[in-house]
Every structure is written in structure tokens, then in C-alpha cells.
Amino acid sequence: MATFFQTLVAQRADLLTALGQHLLLSLVSLLIALVIAIPLAIWVIPRPKIANFFLQIAGVLQTIPSLALLGMLIPLVGIGNVPAVISLVVYALLPIFQNTYTGLTEIDPSLEEAATAFGMTRWEKLRKVELPLAFPVILSGVRTAMVMIIGTATLAALIGAGGLGTFILLGINRNNNTMTLIGALASALLAIILSFGLRHIRHLRLKPVLITAAALLTIGGGFGVYRLVRPKPVAITIAGKLGSEPDVLINMYKELIEKDNPNVKVTLKPNFGQTSFLFNALKTDQITVYPEFTGTVLESLVKTTHQATGDPAATYQQAKKALQKKQLTYLPPMKYNNTYALVVRRDFANKYHLKKISDLDRISDQVNAGFDLEFLDRTDGYKGIQKRYGLNFKTQSMSADLRYEALRQGKVNVVDGYSTDSQIPQYDFVVLQDDQHLFPTYQGAPLLRTETAKAHPEIVHSLNRLKNKISAADMQRMNYQVNVKRQSAAKVAHRYLSEHHLLGGD
Structure with missing residues (x-):
């Protein structure tokens, strides 16, 4: 109480x-x-x-x-x-x-x-x-x-x-x-x-x-x-998906834009539940910008003959070209790669000597996996695991927000996650090595309409300050500060920008 x-x-x-x-x-x-x-x-x-x-x-x-x-x-x-x-x-x-x-x-x-x-x-x-x-x-x-x-x-x-x-x-x-x-x-x-x-x-x-x-x-x-x-001032609406990571990123976007452009009104809309919601909102000019992952663009948002790969530069260039056809501008990505991961409890990994995903083949009849719906249906998710690894095991769909808690309580023994998730160090979970290189590169980058990018080059300049910034360790640490230490995303974002001298006078 x-x-x-x-x-x-x-x-x-x-x-x-x-x-x-x-x-x-x-x-x-x-x-x-x-x-x-x-x-x-x-x-x-x-x-x-x-x-x-x-x-x-x-x-x-x-x-x-x-x-x-x-x-x-x-x-x-x-x-x-x-x-x-x-x-x-x-x-x-x-x-x-x-x-x-x-x-x-x-x-x-x-x-x-x-x-x-x-x-x-x-x-x-x-x-x-x-x-x-x-x-x-x-x-x-x-x-x-x-x-x-x-x-x-x-x-x-x-x-x-x-x-x-x-x-x-x-x-x-x-x-x-x-x-x-x-x-x-x-x-x-x-x-x-x-x-x-x-x-x-x-x-x-x-x-x-x-x-x-x-x-x-x-x-x-x-x-x-x-x-x-009523007359509307110049306004920028920045949206983010559900989770601490996009919440931190959109607060960084907001602070960078306002620092460079004091007269611009920035509104944040955090915690959208679905990628498709944000993408449709961007295309219909309901939001101005949101952070999106390179792998997600190629796997889910555009129709292309190219598939996301482990090559960060190639994946970004393919995603950028595909989005240009939709009159969308994809700015340069940050450094970290927040790719998919299969996560297990340490005691489960020790018991069955699990180090890589292919090791699950030995115990496939004992695997009870909890995957979110998007991962279950993706070619770089469970469908890809079935095809590339030849693995078939019991799965159940569950909300992405609940899967780590289910793993911690032992209701499932394998879940999908992201490499920068704070719950991995928090609960001492083990990430299985992707030894068949299924999971592509997922680098976050600002996505906005081409019309907006041309009309407001100063905003593009502000957002490009994050180009090749934020390592995987940085992102996991910030996620930990928000999710575990209960610090506000705005405070965590400001601390990073200040420590890395991205705010000009700070």
C-alpha cells in the first residue's frame, strides 16, 4: 500500500x-x-x-x-x-x-x-x-x-x-x-x-x-x-510505439527540435500499440515523425524483393529506397541494433546446456514458447525459425508486454524479445545465439513524410544529431533506468543528450 x-x-x-x-x-x-x-x-x-x-x-x-x-x-x-x-x-x-x-x-x-x-x-x-x-x-x-x-x-x-x-x-x-x-x-x-x-x-x-x-x-x-x-501555429507531432525505448527516443527528438527551434510547438503522442497504427497515421499526415526500425520497414511496411539482412548499411539503404517510393523520408539510423532474440531463463539454459537457438532442437518436445502475434507471423520470426532452423515446438500467443513476466513465473520457457530489453539483465535471462543468422538488423531511425522534410529542413538537421549515436549498451541502460529504476523517459533522454553534448550549449 x-x-x-x-x-x-x-x-x-x-x-x-x-x-x-x-x-x-x-x-x-x-x-x-x-x-x-x-x-x-x-x-x-x-x-x-x-x-x-x-x-x-x-x-x-x-x-x-x-x-x-x-x-x-x-x-x-x-x-x-x-x-x-x-x-x-x-x-x-x-x-x-x-x-x-x-x-x-x-x-x-x-x-x-x-x-x-x-x-x-x-x-x-x-x-x-x-x-x-x-x-x-x-x-x-x-x-x-x-x-x-x-x-x-x-x-x-x-x-x-x-x-x-x-x-x-x-x-x-x-x-x-x-x-x-x-x-x-x-x-x-x-x-x-x-x-x-x-x-x-x-x-x-x-x-x-x-x-x-x-x-x-x-x-x-x-x-x-x-x-x-482557428489559425494553427507550426506544430510537430512526434509519436512512438508502446515501450520505454520509443518513449526515450521521442523525448530526445522533442528536446533536440525545441533546442534548435524555440518557436516550434512539439507534441508527443507516446505508447501507440501497433506499428501499422503509426505508419498509417504518418502517411495521412496525422503525425509528423516517429522512430522506426530498418528491419521492420523491409519485413512489414513495404513491398520489396529485398529482405532485411545482417548488413546494417545495406538494410538501411534498401529500406530508405523503398520508403522514397511512398513519399516518405528515412533519416540516418542510430548505432544500436535492436534485433529479435530468443530468451530463456538461466536455470533452463543451464539444465539443458542451451547456448544457441539450434540447441533447442534437442528438447523441442519440451519447449513451451510464448511469442507475441507479430513475431509468430513474421518471416524473420517464428516462421523463419521453422524454415531455417527446422524447429517446430509448442507456441502460444501473448501480449508483448506480458511475455517476460510469463517467462519469469515459469509459465513458458522460451519467449521472443529484443536485444536491448531491460528485462534481460533485470532477471538475469539468457539470450540464445542466432547461429543461423536469421534475425536481420534493426536500427532505429526517424521516419517522416518527404513533404515535411523539404518544408522543414531545420527539423531534419536537429534529428540528424542522433546519427550513429546510442550504442546497444546505452539503449539497454536507458531502458533499465525507465523500466526498473522508474525514472521518467524525459529525464533519461535529457541526461543522455547532455552527457554526449548533443544540446549545443549544454
Whole structure:
């Protein structure tokens, strides 16, 4: 508990920011869903066939995995709040639409007849009789939608929309259970508080509730329009994948650019979950730059006859030429090679005398491997191991963030990793030698649009300060400082830049 409260105090500013982002994202999504679902349910009351069609459509939309929906939205609307809100609205439509339709259709017919007998118009019946009677059922659907939105909104952190999911993802990635717990508890408490508040709205009169909701939507919509049309300063958005290493790198990029160009506004969007998310966001000009690996470019991002090799210079040149065809500029890489690795516990390596990957052939029937989905499907991953090494063993897919913890607890005995991972020295794991030279070179380098590179050569100049800098030992040490010593990525990045005299006057 002492650690929990220490972390809570230390992270209180970030927690309040994430809580505000989460709350705003949730309320905006709920209001939009209300404006769509309730009028639509009212309109289909006399049209049961159409109502059934919309119920089926809303039900199908809810079956789409949230992560897949976010991935499909990025090429269409980019990253950040917009795709997050769209996906949350999609999930909120069914309970609101269904409960509104059910509440209005199950009103006692005698009450409807009485209202007609009093000479009420269709609108008067709806406003004075039907909606007040159906309000408790509608409100129940709204509460369900709100809880669903708050839970799903944690994934918004994967596409740069922030929120409490940032704490959860960072906690998992850095094996910091306290941060994960803080994010999860804050999300749960937010859902409970808002659900409790909505529950007591039923005791209020319907008209003030509707007026308040309309006013909030108008204010929010007006603010959104203002943000779209207001003059925008020169702004650079730097994004990074999930993990301490990209977090350190993007903080270096930010500090270098701001040091050379004080008038440029730099925004960081850390902890994206998937390479494809970032690549699509870059191509659609939603972000300005992000660090990418040479091997990943050739193996996953471009169609080329060339494969990544162990030759760093050749791999970079092939990746650079392939990206030029997509109007993307790949700046010179850093020194370190963060390639794939197969990692085992030291006691397991000692027991079976394991030093290289080919040694696994002797015990293939005893291997229980935990690989992330990307490694399982890559030709320079498990598919390559099967082909080049002739190895086939039991595998299971698991999140990249959890594989080292599973190895430490003995739930698996072989995992994929990266050569600069801090967990390797932290837990005294053993990296098996790639004796058949399967894993290609993975050097990190800034990737940006060619249009941006031409328009802002000063940014290119700033980023090129890291050319051939940062050794593998440097990177592993910085990862260790962030993941194990709990130091901020910004602090670690600044220390390296200062110690290596990359900040000019420093």
C-alpha cells in the first residue's frame, strides 16, 4: 500500500490529466450517441421492420473488436480523439437505441388512446406522455452505454487520445503493477460515479435534463468547430510505439527540435500499440515523425524483393529506397541494433546446456514458447525459425508486454524479445545465439513524410544529431533506468543528450 500511495502522489498531475481526457472523451461520445440513437428509435416506432433492421445493424457493430475498429478508422480519420469518439459511439448505440425503442413500444395502449382522446398531437403525446413514461427504461440503456464507453475508452491511449488507458498500458509494459492498478481503479471509480449520477437523474424533470444535454452538446460542438478553423501555429507531432525505448527516443527528438527551434510547438503522442497504427497515421499526415526500425520497414511496411539482412548499411539503404517510393523520408539510423532474440531463463539454459537457438532442437518436445502475434507471423520470426532452423515446438500467443513476466513465473520457457530489453539483465535471462543468422538488423531511425522534410529542413538537421549515436549498451541502460529504476523517459533522454553534448550549449 505504501508503494501505491507513493506512486499515486508522484503521478497525481498525470493522473488528473488522464482522468480529464477520459471523462471528456466519454461524455462527448455519450452525447453524440444520444443524439443519434434516441431520435432514430422514435422515428422507427411505427416502422417495426426498419426498427428490427437497425437493431441487427447495431448488434453487428458491437461484435467488431474495438482494437480492429480503431485500426480500420485510422486510415480514414487519422489518430487521436476522432477515431476514439467514433468507435465509442458505435458501441454505445445499441443499448440506447434498444432501450428507447423498448420503452416507447411497451407503453400501455390505453394511455396512448387517452392521450389521443384529449386531442394531443403526435409531438405532444411524445413530449408529455411517451417520453416521461419510457424515461426510466431509456435511462437504463444510457447507464449501460456509459459504463461500456468508460471501459472501452481505455484503448484510446493506443491511438494517441490519452485517457486512463495510458496508466494501464504503461503499467503492463513496464511491469509496474501499481500504475496498472491506479489506471484500472480510476476507470472503475469513474464508471461507478457517473452511473450513480445517471441513476438519480430519473428523479429530475425530463425537460431540464434534455435542455442541459442540448446545451452541453452545443458548447462541445462549437468548441470543436473553433479548434478546426482557428489559425494553427507550426506544430510537430512526434509519436512512438508502446515501450520505454520509443518513449526515450521521442523525448530526445522533442528536446533536440525545441533546442534548435524555440518557436516550434512539439507534441508527443507516446505508447501507440501497433506499428501499422503509426505508419498509417504518418502517411495521412496525422503525425509528423516517429522512430522506426530498418528491419521492420523491409519485413512489414513495404513491398520489396529485398529482405532485411545482417548488413546494417545495406538494410538501411534498401529500406530508405523503398520508403522514397511512398513519399516518405528515412533519416540516418542510430548505432544500436535492436534485433529479435530468443530468451530463456538461466536455470533452463543451464539444465539443458542451451547456448544457441539450434540447441533447442534437442528438447523441442519440451519447449513451451510464448511469442507475441507479430513475431509468430513474421518471416524473420517464428516462421523463419521453422524454415531455417527446422524447429517446430509448442507456441502460444501473448501480449508483448506480458511475455517476460510469463517467462519469469515459469509459465513458458522460451519467449521472443529484443536485444536491448531491460528485462534481460533485470532477471538475469539468457539470450540464445542466432547461429543461423536469421534475425536481420534493426536500427532505429526517424521516419517522416518527404513533404515535411523539404518544408522543414531545420527539423531534419536537429534529428540528424542522433546519427550513429546510442550504442546497444546505452539503449539497454536507458531502458533499465525507465523500466526498473522508474525514472521518467524525459529525464533519461535529457541526461543522455547532455552527457554526449548533443544540446549545443549544454
